[in-house]
Structures are given as structure tokens and as C-alpha cells.
Amino acid sequence: MEIKAKVTIHDIAEKLNITASTVSRALNNSPRISETTKKAVLKAAKQMNYQPNNIAAALRNGKSNIIGVIVPTADRAFFASVVRGIEEVANTLDYKVIISQSYDSYEKEVQTIEALFRARVDGIIASIGKNTEDFEHFKKAQQKGMPLVLFDRTTDALEVSQVMIDDYWGAYKIVEHLIEQGCRRIAHFTNPKKVSVFKERLRGYTDALKNNGLPYEEELVVPSNLQLEDGRASMEQLLQLKEVPDAVFSASDFAAMGAMQVLKERSIKIPEQVALAGFSNDPFTSFSDPPLTTVDQLSIPMGKMAAELFFQQLKTDPNKYIPQKTVLKPELVIRKSSLKKEAQLIAATTAQK
């Protein structure tokens, strides 16, 4: 049996009559290379049975070319999209992403970081679990000189680069929108945990009421874990008040969906009698009937920004690196569940006929 020499990018370059660096960029899916070239390179690589030798490359430079990403759960659309954004940037630089889930458990988060150390990741991008109040495990990564970037659920207890959205602003704007639509008794579903995103959304809600001359009423602010079932229970609770609210702004889309189910079961009209708004722009919010008004958290840009901060730090001398905080403005997604004026107009027109 003849032993063949291992196919290299130079062999592919020669066959296609292009440079080896073009082949390398094409294989790493660089945006600088045209789709046609990429296809030709991939086809040739496959035909010639090219095997990228990343391990050798990694061992040469002492790097694994792996970013460890920690998220509470990878199946939440928001976290999944952030990871997608991170991978888009990482892929162009021949980096791979591995994901580890903390399930919002402090113990699991600690174990996860230890596992990523064992996996020899070059650094970590993380969103902190809801129950984490001690950050020593993250400090360990910093002590190892690893880049560490936090996104969305961050903390000022660590000196790290962070990317977050302006939750206060998003909540403020959506409550203002409900007021513009004629709502005057706006309830809020919140989460009592110490996670700052929920505190910021509550603060946005409170300030929007105040600045528009509406009273803050404690009975209208319902704390829970913000899952679907919690939203159902919170809505049932609000419907038992002497004076029922005319709108609900939920800090989560899932809880808003639970409220929608309860209102529909009782034939309470959305948005005419109770307008609804959520937070996160989870894909299912566009499938519901009526579609749900919500706040988009710019997950893909957030992931890209986190990756860019990561690579910036990776290139910088750890002693000279100055952490950066980036705050993105979220976008309102206005849908039928809150468009009370339009719904009233349609109802009036229909009645006239």
C-alpha cells in the first residue's frame, strides 16, 4: 500500500491556482473571500481528503482556539442567538465555541468553569446564573490570565468587560407606549431575585408611570419566577382586584403568554380591555394570537460585541487591558396585543355598519 503525504492547503492552492492564504481564509469562512471561491475550495478540500490539522497548530502556539461560553440554558432563544453572534465572529478567526449550561445553579456554574479549565479553553464569555452572588470562580479565570467577558446578566463585582442592553430604557419606552395607547392602570410582572435586569425593568416601569403623572400602586406589581404558569397565576390574581388593570407589562414573554391564555379563556378582549406587552422578543411571540408586543434585546449584535471584546482582550497584554462596558439600546417590537387605539377604531367602524 502506497502511503500518501498529507494534503495541505498548499496542495489545494496549487490545484485551484490561488494562494495558500486565500485557501486558509476560505476554509475559515472569512467574509473577505467570495462565496464562489469558498465553494470551490471546500469542494477541492473534500475531493482531496484534506484534514485540517488544528491540534498541531494549537499545540504549536499553546492555544486551543476554543472559547468557552457559559449560559443559564442554551435553549432560551435569547441565549441561543447571543451564542450565534459569538460564533459568527469566532469562525472568521478560526476559533470554535463550546457551550456549557449552568441551569441557574451556583454549584453547576462553579463546576462548569472547572470543566472549561480542563477543556483548556483560551477564555470565557458568560452570562451569570440567577442565583450566583459570589464570583470567586470567575476570578479564577482572570487569575489564569484568561480573557473573560460577561453579557446580559453581568456584575460590577468583577473588573471585566461587559455587554448589556439598557433594560431600564426598554421598559420605560414600552410603558410609555402603553400610556400613549390610552392605558391608565398598568400592571407589571417582575422577578424578585437580585438579577439586575429585572430591577432595571421595574425601575423603568416606575419612572415611566411617575413621569406621566400616573400613581405607582403596589397591588399592580406582581413578583414571580416569570414562567408561563407564573404568568397565569399573576393574571388570575390581578383579575380579582376591585379595580382590574387595563394593561400588563411583563418582564418576560413567557409570563405574558400565560396572562394571554387566562384572558382568552375568560373572553376578556386583548388589547381593548387589557393590553399586553412582554420582554425578550422570543420567537413564539410572533405566533401568538394576538401577536405579542415586546422588547427585542439585540441578541446577535450582543454576541458579536462580546466576541469582539474577547478577541481585543486576547490580543492585549493582561497588565495593560482596561475592561470596557458596552450598553446597547433595545428595540420596541409593537404588535397587536398593545395596539388599543387601532382595535377600538376597528370596533367602532364595524359597529357603525
Next chain:
Amino acid sequence: MEIKAKVTIHDIAEKLNITASTVSRALNNSPRISETTKKAVLKAAKQMNYQPNNIAAALRNGKSNIIGVIVPTADRAFFASVVRGIEEVANTLDYKVIISQSYDSYEKEVQTIEALFRARVDGIIASIGKNTEDFEHFKKAQQKGMPLVLFDRTTDALEVSQVMIDDYWGAYKIVEHLIEQGCRRIAHFTNPKKVSVFKERLRGYTDALKNNGLPYEEELVVPSNLQLEDGRASMEQLLQLKEVPDAVFSASDFAAMGAMQVLKERSIKIPEQVALAGFSNDPFTSFSDPPLTTVDQLSIPMGKMAAELFFQQLKTDPNKYIPQKTVLKPELVIRKSSLKKEAQLIAATTAQK
């Protein structure tokens, strides 16, 4: 400054007056330990600043205690739940799971495996990407003596343990249900790729028609990528037929949701005029109006089974291991979108009043 000796599980055991192995099991969240004990152990571990020394343990036995899981995308509810099932079993054995996404790209899948090798995983559990037709990268894992288990999207080209659901049976049963509900012209949304799950669902559809004396009509079988937009387009196409179908069985929930949108926009009654069924039991199918009938793929049990096969293989001499194929029966989830008889009965009762 006094230097303290590192806290061990023996110190925690002494403090709580229990055995060290109970502490170890509690820290690894073993189901054999009561919740009360677990809480006490975790509290003591935190107070005493216990740091689990997994790296040392791993280096001792030459293992990383990490399972690498490859999925097309971690945000699909089905894959996310399978991973959850894998982690439930892995956690009891002090194993951590890291996830890597192939995005259904052959090249990314190859790179992903290389990255998992660099991360020194002890083995791999994977669902194959839609576009993969060459399996050399998986063979490499086997050549390294690593356990390899495939789930859902598997192949017989590799001699590996597999866990899958009986797609044929699920499709057959749901079409039979539509026939029982009085549907006679049942359309099917399918995917033309070589992935066996879609071929099996199509086969189940075809056989259910045949065994119930209904003709197979080519114009009623619409191939696409089965995303929401594809479902919309496929439904529009069916509505242009001379004889419109009275039911659609879609091989994906997303495409069924697209069909639902089109039918609602045109005020075509679901299920009275067109009954609908999907496949996967994605969480959003219970939020839609009407809720969607679908097939549950037993994702958590599938993940647990995959993990169990993994650990079985890990314990066995590679030369003596015999791969196993496990096929799970999926469950029908019957909801309003297909309950034509019930809807007709309600309509008749209302008309009489």
C-alpha cells in the same frame, strides 16, 4: 497570615456527622441522597469555602470527565431537551457536558469534532447534521477509542450505539388519527434531504393512507425546508389545487405553524375545514390558537438513554463492546387543531340554539 489547609469532603462530612461518600454524592446531586441532606451539604460547603478539585482528580485518572455533545443547533427545543436528559445522567456521575453546534454544516461538524478532541473530552454524543454524507470525522473518535453514541439523526454507516424514535410509527399513528376524525384528503409537508427521519415520516404517511383505503396523491405531498415560511408557501400552493385538502400532516411543527397562519388569514376554519398536525411537540405548539396536534419525540428519555449507552461503553473494553440500537415509541399529542369531530359537534349544537 495563617495558611489554611484546603477544605476536603472529609471536613464537610465531619462537620455534618455524615460519611464522606454521602457528601460526595450530595455534591454530585445523586438521586440517592435526600433534598434535605443535599441542602445541608451545599450550605456547609459554601460556608467552609470548599473548592472541588476536579482537575487533580481528572489528572490522576487521565480523564477530563467531560462529554462532548454535538447538535445541529442547541436552541431547537428538541435538541435542548435531549441535552438536558444527557446532563441529568452525567451529573450523577460527576461528568460535565459541553455542547458544540454544527449548524447542519459538514465543514463545521468536522471542525467541531477537532475542537472536542483538543478539549480532551472522554467521548462524544452526537446528532448528525442534515448535510453530512461522509462520516470519517466520527470514525476518528472511534479510532481514538472514545465512546461515541448517536441520537435522532443517526446513520448505519457507522458501527455505533444509537438512540432514535420510531418516526414511521409516529407518522402512521397521527395520519390514522386524522382519518378517524373524518379527513379524507390529507396533505403532507416533507423534506427532500437524505435525513432518514423525514423519509420515515413520509413512509408512515403513505402506509397509513394505503392501509385505510385512501389513495396516495403526489400533488398533496409538498417538499421544502420545513421552516415557518416554507409552511406558508406550501399551504398557499395546496389552496390553489382544484380539490383542496381537508387536512395537513407536516413533518415539522414550524411548517405546520406557517400553514396555520395562512389558513387563519383566509378565515378557513381549523379543524372544521382543514385539520392540522405537526411533528416534534415544540413548546410553542401549545401556545398557538388553536393549539397544534403533534408528535412528542421523548427528548428527555432519549438523552438519558444516550448517556446510559455512553457510560456503558466507557466502562467496557473497546474490543468487547457491542453497539446497541434503541428505538423509542413517540407519543401522540392530540390538541384542538385536529379534533374535527368535536368541533363539528359544537358547531351543530350552537346552530340548534
